[in-house]
Amino acid sequence: MALYLRIREVVSINARQLCSLSGVQLRILPSSSCFFDEAVQVQVSGLPPGQNVELRAKHTDDKGVVFKAAATYRADQQGEVDLSRQPSTGGSYTGVEPMGLFWSMLPESPHKKLLKRDASRPALIHIEVHKDGQILTEETNERRFMADGVQRVPVRHGRLRGTLFIPPGEGPFPGIIDLYTLGGTVCEPRAALLANKGFVVFALAFYGYQDMPKTVDRLDLEYFEEGVTFLQTQPKVKKTGIGVLSISKSGDLALSMSSFLPNVSATVCINACIANTLLPLHYKDMVIPPLIPNYQNVTTTPSGVDNVLNALPNVSAEENRCTVIPIERASCRFLFIVSGDDRNWNSAFFAEQACGRLKAHGKANYDMVSYPTAGHFMEVPYMPHYPSGFHAAVGSVVAFGGEPKAHAYAQVDAWRRVQEFFQKHLNGDECLRSSL
DSSP: OOOHHHHHHHHHHHHHHHHHHOOOOOEESSSSSTTSSSSOOEESSOOOTOOEEHHHHHHHETTTTTEEEEEEEOTTTTSOTTTTTTOOOSSSBBBOOHHHHHOOOOOSSEEEEESSSSSSSEEEEEEEEETTTEEEEEEEEEEESSOOOOOOEEETTTTEEEEEEOOOOSSSSSSEEOOOOOSSOOOOOHHHHHHHOOOOOOEESSSSTTSSOOOOSSSEEHHHHHHHHHHHTTBBBBOOOOOEETTTTHHHHHHHHHHTTTTTTEEEEEEEBBBBOOOOEEEEEEEEBOOOGGGGGGEEEEOEEEOOOOOOOOOTGGGGGGGGGGGGOOOEEEEEEEEEEESSSHHEEEEEEEHHHHHHHHHHHEEEEETTOOOOOSSSSTTOOEEEETTTTTTTEOOOOOOHHHHHHHHHHHHHHHHHHHIIIIIHHHHHHHOO
């Protein structure tokens, strides 16, 4: 076995030497190291004019799941392949897609979502150029989440759990609470990338994280109120109102925070529900009952993936009105980001109801943007699409929807809008103008 491994190592070294002698070069511009939400230019040079090659991308996430993509290109008359101007003719995607090798990656194990637990470590995307089974050249793109000087501070404060990201400099900076969805995680990549833009971001867990209970039968709004207080007492955080960033189930928590907590100034809800879902929400002497899915409405596709789109009952029905969050109480600004192909639930309908409810109460403190063919899990730019996966509340693999290419473009645009929204409503118009 040792001899076999040594022979394999020698063959690998010889292959790399041949690559170097052939003059084929892979470049990632402007640098092989960048932030995760930044686009890069992938170029190959030194090929024979007209030669077909396959570019392959590979990444292993923090849970050991391998993600891969591949695309075929034809070198131009100068012997070059430039993903920013030349089309892929086949593989994981087709057409001119400068970042196609990144957003089109799929897990080797089906229904897995790319996991990044610790944002202080970059994601490494290894790219190879192949011809007839031989690696002609290769390069690794180091995609970082944290800028130099950003602090990552794990939080264990009373019952609060999560991670705090603090930008360099004296501040004070506007504060944002970042809430993720079910499953016992915090979204460190999103929080860290926002901290790079000049926000103190508290990625706040609400159960199933570290030593927190794995399951709960209720949620307490006082816990999130403690999170707001903790964030506002940080030395570098402005004492004015904070922002809340949410997705999926955490969206109704964000709406509840906005409705009952006075220090919330700007709230982003990505594919959220206007009703409190799944678990009772307690606050002082008040309880908002949950909107409970009707699992009899769940269907199963021929591939074995469940369709839960119609599982939630009608929130407008008399018996369900008590579950609707009274967002007309809120004084903050809202940004509703919705996906037209959300298969988790009808997020577009819920956002329209939310805006309609605000308008009916004489309010214009909301904006809504819709992406017709995007899916449920709208992440940071260039994060691989997550079309299906295990749903903790359902207990099975469900469809989340989305057309991969359109979803990728939606993530880029939505990320820009999130930043502009928080800059405008937490920093003020003047700061927004100076940052654009």
